[in-house]
Amino acid sequence: MTALRRYHAAVWDEPIVLELGRSGARGIEVPPVEPEIEAEVGAASDLIPPGARRETAPALPELSEPEVLRHYLHLSQETLGMMGISLFGTCTMKYNPRVNERLASEHFVAELHPLQDEETLQGVLEIVSRLEQALCELSGMDRFVFQPGGGADAAYLHACVTRAYHAARGELAQRTEIITSIQAHPCNPATAATAGFEVVTLPLEENGYPSLDALKAAVSERTASLMINNPDDMGIYNPQITDWVDVVHDAGGLCFYDHANFNGVMGKIRAAELGFDACMFMLHKTFGVPKAGGGPAVGAYGCTERLAPYLPGPLVSFEGGRYGLTEGAPDGVGRVREFLGNVPEIVKAYAWVRAMGGEAIGLASDLSVLANNYMEKKLLQIRGVSKSHPHVTANRLEMTRYSLGDLTRDTGVTAVDVQNRMVDFGVDAFWLSHEPWLVPEPFTPEAGEMWSKEDIDYWIAVLAHVCEEAYADPETVKTAPHRQVVHQLDPRGLDDPARWATTWRAYRRKRAAEAV
Amino acid sequence: MATRLISEDAHPYMAISPPGVVAAMLEEIGLDSVEPLFEQIPEAHRLTRPLALERPIRAEAALRRHLTELLERNVSCADSLSFLGAGCWQHYVPAVCDEIVGRSEFLTPVWGTPASDYGRNQAWFEYASQLGELVGLDFVGLPVYSWGCAAGNAARMAARLTGRDQLLVPRGIDPERLAVIHNYCAPVDVHGHIEVTPVEYVPETGRLDLSDLRRKLSSRTAAVYVETPSYLGVIEADAPQAAELARAAGAETIVGVDPISLGVLAPPGEWGADIVVGTTQPLGVHMSCGGGVGGFIATRDEEHYAREYPTLQVSICDTVEPGERGFGVILFEQTSYGSRENGKDWTGNSVYRWAIANAVYMALMGPQGFCEIGEAILQRSHYAARKIDELPGVDVRWSDGFFKEFVVDFGATRRTVAEINRALRERRIFGGKDLSRSHPQLGQSALYCVTEVHSQHDLDRLVDALREVTA
Numbered sequence: 009m010t011a012l013r014r015y016h017a018a019v020w021d022e023p024i025v026l027e028l029g030r031s032g033a034r035g036i037e038v039p040p041v042e043p044e045i046e047a048e049v050g051a052a053s054d055l056i057p058p059g060a061r062r063e064t065a066p067a068l069p070e071l072s073e074p075e076v077l078r079h080y081l082h083l084s085q086e087t088l089g090m091m092g093i094s095l096f097g098t099c100t101m102k103y104n105p106r107v108n109e110r111l112a113s114e115h116f117v118a119e120l121h122p123l124q125d126e127e128t129l130q131g132v133l134e135i136v137s138r139l140e141q142a143l144c145e146l147s148g149m150d151r152f153v154f155q156p157g158g159g160a161d162a163a164y165l166h167a168c169v170t171r172a173y174h175a176a177r178g179e180l181a182q183r184t185e186i187i188t189s190i191q192a193h194p195c196n197p198a199t200a201a202t203a204g205f206e207v208v209t210l211p212l213e214e215n216g217y218p219s220l221d222a223l224k225a226a227v228s229e230r231t232a233s234l235m236i237n238n239p240d241d242m243g244i245y246n247p248q249i250t251d252w253v254d255v256v257h258d259a260g261g262l263c264f265y266d267h268a269n270f271n272g273v274m275g276k277i278r279a280a281e282l283g284f285d286a287c288m289f290m291l292h293k294t295f296g297v298p299k300a301g302g303g304p305a306v307g308a309y310g311c312t313e314r315l316a317p318y319l320p321g322p323l324v325s326f327e328g329g330r331y332g333l334t335e336g337a338p339d340g341v342g343r344v345r346e347f348l349g350n351v352p353e354i355v356k357a358y359a360w361v362r363a364m365g366g367e368a369i370g371l372a373s374d375l376s377v378l379a380n381n382y383m384e385k386k387l388l389q390i391r392g393v394s395k396s397h398p399h400v401t402a403n404r405l406e407m408t409r410y411s412l413g414d415l416t417r418d419t420g421v422t423a424v425d426v427q428n429r430m431v432d433f434g435v436d437a438f439w440l441s442h443e444p445w446l447v448p449e450p451f452t453p454e455a456g457e458m459w460s461k462e463d464i465d466y467w468i469a470v471l472a473h474v475c476e477e478a479y480a481d482p483e484t485v486k487t488a489p490h491r492q493v494v495h496q497l498d499p500r501g502l503d504d505p506a507r508w509a510t511t512w513r514a515y516r517r518k519r520a521a522e523a524v
Numbered sequence: 525m526a527t528r529l530i531s532e533d534a535h536p537y538m539a540i541s542p543p544g545v546v547a548a549m550l551e552e553i554g555l556d557s558v559e560p561l562f563e564q565i566p567e568a569h570r571l572t573r574p575l576a577l578e579r580p581i582r583a584e585a586a587l588r589r590h591l592t593e594l595l596e597r598n599v600s601c602a603d604s605l606s607f608l609g610a611g612c613w614q615h616y617v618p619a620v621c622d623e624i625v626g627r628s629e630f631l632t633p634v635w636g637t638p639a640s641d642y643g644r645n646q647a648w649f650e651y652a653s654q655l656g657e658l659v660g661l662d663f664v665g666l667p668v669y670s671w672g673c674a675a676g677n678a679a680r681m682a683a684r685l686t687g688r689d690q691l692l693v694p695r696g697i698d699p700e701r702l703a704v705i706h707n708y709c710a711p712v713d714v715h716g717h718i719e720v721t722p723v724e725y726v727p728e729t730g731r732l733d734l735s736d737l738r739r740k741l742s743s744r745t746a747a748v749y750v751e752t753p754s755y756l757g758v759i760e761a762d763a764p765q766a767a768e769l770a771r772a773a774g775a776e777t778i779v780g781v782d783p784i785s786l787g788v789l790a791p792p793g794e795w796g797a798d799i800v801v802g803t804t805q806p807l808g809v810h811m812s813c814g815g816g817v818g819g820f821i822a823t824r825d826e827e828h829y830a831r832e833y834p835t836l837q838v839s840i841c842d843t844v845e846p847g848e849r850g851f852g853v854i855l856f857e858q859t860s861y862g863s864r865e866n867g868k869d870w871t872g873n874s875v876y877r878w879a880i881a882n883a884v885y886m887a888l889m890g891p892q893g894f895c896e897i898g899e900a901i902l903q904r905s906h907y908a909a910r911k912i913d914e915l916p917g918v919d920v921r922w923s924d925g926f927f928k929e930f931v932v933d934f935g936a937t938r939r940t941v942a943e944i945n946r947a948l949r950e951r952r953i954f955g956g957k958d959l960s961r962s963h964p965q966l967g968q969s970a971l972y973c974v975t976e977v978h979s980q981h982d983l984d985r986l987v988d989a990l991r992e993v994t995a
Contacts, residue, residue, distance in 0.1 A: 501841055
């Protein structure tokens with residue numbers, strides 16, 4: 009039996025930064041303006057048109073440099089992140105090589121301006137180009153762009169490319185629908201709707217994916233595109249996916265492969281060979297780039313030659329031995345975000361691909377699927393745990409969707425309660441499920457390839473302990489966490505306009521009003 | 525596949541890769557190879573050859589050397605003297621910002637719980653709180669991808685709030701930002717289309733032409749979008765009047781700002797802005813070839829605005845323990861995570877790591893730092909503009925009333941901006957952004973950016989170089 013650690017989070021009782029400091033203190037100085045400049049242009053306040061000047065200084069904290077440092081170091085210590093074990097499913101938690109962080113913070117990345125002449129960007133453009141080639145090899149696609157600032161932004165880019173493609177064919181007014189599945193990540197329907205499409209959502213059938221017949225019934229001359237992931241978040245692979253692509257293509261629609269769950273199929277399948285027109289990789293999931301609490305991230309968008317004319321600029325080109333930047337075609341989508349993309353993250357992903365190589369990338373896929381199936385066997389031995397679609401007996405890929413429905417029925421302890429208790433042992437919260445929940449009290453761990461067998465065994469042991477505790481002493485679980493920075497939130501007020509406060513000034517105003 | 529697994533080839537990034545471990549795990553699930561684990565994938569779907577990627581470089585020392593060799597082919601703004609701005613700006617990034625965002629605890633979190641990722645949530649709250657002080661508003665969402673994306677989201681918020689379908693934007697706007705806004709506003713013939721109509725500027729001052737604004741405002745106008753300083757650098761002294769005109773027409777006023785100016789320029793929340801958007805990059809984030817950009821959205825803390833945010837946001841709140849504070853995500857149901865296609869636009873990964881850099885930066889600078897940096901930028905940029913304006917054939921288009929960027933017209937030198945910038949590059953200077961294609965009405969002009977990083981010596985060097993290359 010794996011021994012559980014006597015973990016306790018750091019507790020600093022750290023005040024809000026705006027409560028700290030004293031008048032006149034300062035954290036950094038600005039280089040003083042030379043007397044000749046002052047003599048030439050006069051006082052700064054005279055350089056501002058009347059009425060445009062700020063009259064009252066902003067109510068920011070006044071703190072010395074070491075005080076600011078220590079305040080934010082304390083906050084960092086009050087953040088678990090991946091200091092413990094994080095098997096956060098659907099996000100593929102990987103090691104983020106620190107050498108890549110070092111490289112990306114050096115001046116030859118950090119101090120580049122995006123509008124520099126391309127002659128001065130040869131190194132970075134070569135890296136973009138080489139990563140593009142690597143992703144083309146992994147997907148079979150012909151081109152990749154890195155402008156989208158995350159996976160959802162890449163889904164949005166696909167919706168924009170879809171508009172441009174159908175507009176160029178004179179069918180934009182007719183092609184009003186995008187088809188997706190209930191198990192697709194919410195960003196697919198949401199970005200399709202933002203781009204002006206109606207969303208057709210296919211439900212799952214018995215075997216864990218929507219039926220081909222349902223798709224056939226849904227497609228029509230209104231179909232603009234299919235946006236789908238495979239395998240889905242339950243680790244179920246749709247074996248009819250090539251038939252799906254054919255059905256959509258026959259109706260004149262495009263097919264977009266959301267490769268959020270690429271880890272289980274790296275080196276096994278290629279989106280273009282399955283017939284897809286476009287796909288998306290998340291460099292911050294599959295390619296070793298940090299999560300950073302939610303970006304900066306990159307949704308690398310790849311497509312076949314057919315869609316290449318609609319890609320946003322600037323595009324990296326290679327001619328006569330030099331790398332260059334060209335604008336997208338006039339029919340293209342223009343921009344979904346300013347500039348080339350999150351270049352440091354592109355550099356990190358390139359470094360990760362080089363450190364791995366093709367063989368190790370294939371191995372990583374093998375290992376992540378092995379680790380998931382190992383976990384599944386152990387987790388299903390825990391009282392209160394079951395899995396979705398238990399009758400689908402084929403081995404799941406890199407994830408399995410579980411349910412704590414039995415545990416909740418037996419003990420009243422919910423999946424959120426279990427999350428809150430597991431963090432008492434230094435284990436990061438697991439992912440539940442995207443909306444809508446298709447099984448009661450879902451949870452979705454993903455082992456990936458970075459964690460050791462001991463780490464995985466520890467995670468399993470913590471869950472087993474918490475589930476047993478739920479039966480023996482449910483109150484302890486329901487009132488968790490007990491060894492964390494703070495206790496459970498008081499849920500009252502979070503969605504109450506009279507009480508919510510996203511800023512300190514709103515908080516002070518509302519609490520003062522309450523006190524009256 | 526099975527053969528790979530029995531190799532002695534443990535990879536440093538994969539703790540699970542040593543061969544004995546794999547054998548033990550396989551045994552546990554009753555298999556002797558991994559192949560059966562992929563039984564769901566039909567043979568016909570399989571890639572039948574090994575991946576043809578570049579050969580691996582597994583030793584960290586060799587990898588670092590390879591990357592360094594490639595990246596040293598760049599010429600950075602640390603190697604050169606740069607006057608590029610135009611949406612991404614060279615400001616000094618304090619070492620403490622780098623130290624904090626480099627902490628592994630802030631580098632690695634994904635979602636967490638309010639208790640276990642408490643410190644990160646507090647840092648996010650402090651980002652929003654301090655930014656709120658700068659812009660003069662009390663509801664601030666977590667950041668979005670960029671200024672352009674924030675403006676696009678704000679336009680959609682305004683369209684939903686007013687039920688109208690037109691956005692008025694300044695003629696001189698950044699073409700990159702405008703292209704992003706166009707995407708958020710959808711083309712004609714598409715559901716949710718918002719027409720984007722430019723409002724002219726006054727040629728003599730560069731400021732928004734209020735009479736043109738009056739002409740174009742109508743019952744269709746969802747919002748008037750103004751920027752101060754504008755893309756072309758000008759402080760929009762007439763922006764409060766623009767906001768008044770918008771309000772009288774029943775439209776929202778969206779104001780785009782560079783927050784580093786807000787120690788010296790009036791906070792837009794106090795002169796009529798309804799929705800404030802802008803960049804977060806100048807606040808402690810390196811340019812990183814454009815990888816440092818980020819955007820924000822802020823409004824008054826009024827429910828009808830709050831209920832239109834597409835972003836996640838954290839609120840300070842109580843915990844079940846008396847006297848203890850917590851931070852929780854609010855208005856989750858209206859996001860795409862909560863409501864899929866029925867949510868407000870969409871959200872996802874953004875630039876949350878930079879929100880922490882922004883929080884640290886604002887805390888370091890404080891009220892005095894923001895005042896001083898604003899004044900230093902004003903004085904340095906005006907010094908440069910005056911010296912450049914004295915050069916023969918070189919004309920600073922609007923020589924007063926700008927903040928850190930200004931338009932330099934080289935038309936009378938009979939040289940193109942491209943030629944001038946090439947000659948400057950030979951002198952290790954990056955000249956201003958060439959406006960000749962994006963703003964043809966300005967002729968052979970360039971947008972120069974001067975910040976607190978430029979010393980008098982740097983500025984004199986620029987002026988001398990310009991004198992040489994335009995002679």
